Amino acid sequence: MSVAFHQVGFIGLGVMGEHMCRNLCRKAPQPVHAYDLRPDALRRLKDDGAQARGSVRDVAAHADVVFLSLPSIDHVEAVCLGAEGLLSGERKPAMIVDTGTSDVARTRALAARLAEQGVRFLDAPVARMPEAARDGTLLIMVGGAQEDFDALRPLLACMGSDVVLCGDSGCGQIVKIANNMVLMMNVAVLSEALLICERAGMDGKQLFDVLATGSAASQALNVAGIRALAPRDFPEGRFSTAYALKDVSLASALADTAGVDARILAHTRALLQDAVANGDGQAYYPVLINQIATR
Known part of the structure; x- marks a missing residue:
């Protein structure tokens, strides 16, 4: 069964993530709820329409799909499963998308754990330089189910000019x-x-x-x-x-x-x-x- 996304979340506004989030704010029809540990990044995105949230759990309370642009699988696991993570509140997102580069085995294990709680997961790491993130011309390599990819593709297209389903979970990585x-x-x-x-x-x-x-x-x-x-x-x-x-x-x-x-x-x-x-x-x-x- 396909998923409808009425609200979008984005966590991690670093060198790539800030540009990616900005493109979602400018191009996607859905509201975008953003969070980062650095308030200055959130302030820069406010003019583009991002709705700043005060925590990871706060993003989960508003978003149907949450994009993560984080340094490592350690951060991804903590944001997803930690005590104050995306699954810790009363409301959980329907889908979580990891756009960083992560360990394959741990990515697949995380996808399985999230599936047990009814949350879909896609690995969707991005390639090319920060200029491509700014221009919305990233290469996005996706691992996961075809139906989830089809549902997510319009949002991915806001950030990338080449969006490819590479196979099942972990294949994007x-x-x-x-x-x-x-x-x-x-x-x-x-x-x-x-x-x-x-x-x-x-x-x-x-x-x-x-x-x-x-x-x-x-x-x-x-x-x-x-x-x-x-x-x-x-x-x-x-x-x-x-x-x-x-x-x-x-x-x-x-x-x-x-x-x-x-x-x-x-x-x-x-x-x-x-x-x-x-x-x-x-x-x-x-x-x-x-x-x-x-x-």
């Missing part, structure tokens, strides 16, 4: 982890190539400009390579090294479960671990090139 795994490994390879060619006497920007016209062209080259690696520009406030390490660690866990000796993945993870250990945890993750340069 599998595809997102694979996406980020391939991206991070590509950036590590680009870093090595850049250092080799620079030390051989080649200008890094010119190198990448030429590679972008040939068979080495890729999204990783166009974004991380040309915009970050060549100019050595690794600002904070973008996809951080700490987040990249989290995602690559999730990929490593999947590899271990599958019995795959993922050596390139392991090397990339080690580079990110070193970058975090050396104080670059909040910098844009292509900063891992500094670890290659010092080895």
